[in-house]
Amino acid sequence: MSDDTTMTIRQMCDTYDVTPRTLRFYEAKELLFPIRQGTKRLFTRRDRARLKLILRGKRFGFSLEEIRQLLDLYDVGDQQATQLAKTYELAKHRLDDMVHQREELDEAIDDLKKQLEWGAKRLEELHAKSAAE
């Protein structure tokens, strides 16, 4: 059931915790390309992979437009050389961004850890005080 079958909009919503509106919106923005059975949308394995990347991208603060361009990267069919080259450059910059973002995230994690240690000490102190009374 998991691989080559298509999913209805509701199955998608339940699986990925998004609303129908969101999926239709993503289709309108050409982020997803569900096939049509009559009037209804059927989401393929490809759509699901793309949706996962979309949701991940959002968590890192990318706009939908930026995500769309990144998705095209993972989906180079028969592009022109010039187009492919542009896409390639774009991706390299994105990669730099992400590596830089990773460094920042490490810092942020360290900062927060220190705050936590500090907080733990304060809590201990307060606890010792209240026990002494």
Next chain:
Amino acid sequence: MSDDTTMTIRQMCDTYDVTPRTLRFYEAKELLFPIRQGTKRLFTRRDRARLKLILRGKRFGFSLEEIRQLLDLYDVGDQQATQLAKTYELAKHRLDDMVHQREELDEAIDDLKKQLEWGAKRLEELHAKSAAE
């Protein structure tokens, strides 16, 4: 000049590459608390530290409201023990989130790297072809 002095709005803008509007907006949202000299704003060392965290938070897709709560974390003055404990728990969860986010980021970076290698090969092929004609 760097530590205990205050900065005007323009100095802040130049230093952190934001607009005046943005700084006033952050003040309105209670993310910053510049002191007033007459009608003008003077940004302290504390404001600058907070602004750095704000900008960093934005890069990770946090909303300003989420960032405000995180900032309060770094700003525990003389809180009650219960309040401090709550803050402490909140911080631990945030830390978990960030660690998880880092794992995801690592994955994303790996994915993108692979895509880039693939793209480089394709570009080479295309180049070889056009040279052969």
Next chain:
DNA sequence: ACCTTGCTTGACGTTCGCGTAAGCCAAACG
């Protein structure tokens, strides 16, 4: 035959994060 359930397409509404004037001080400069 009817009604519910699930999906559809508009189309307007909303929140967030600012941008962008408009108009008003006040210090500083020529």
Next chain:
DNA sequence: CGTTTGGCTTACGCGAACGTCAAGCAAGGT
């Protein structure tokens, strides 16, 4: 003295990313 410079408030505007009706079709149950 006028005027540029820099900051202020008030307020309307805007794009992004959906939410929220409204109205309609289509398949399936009773």
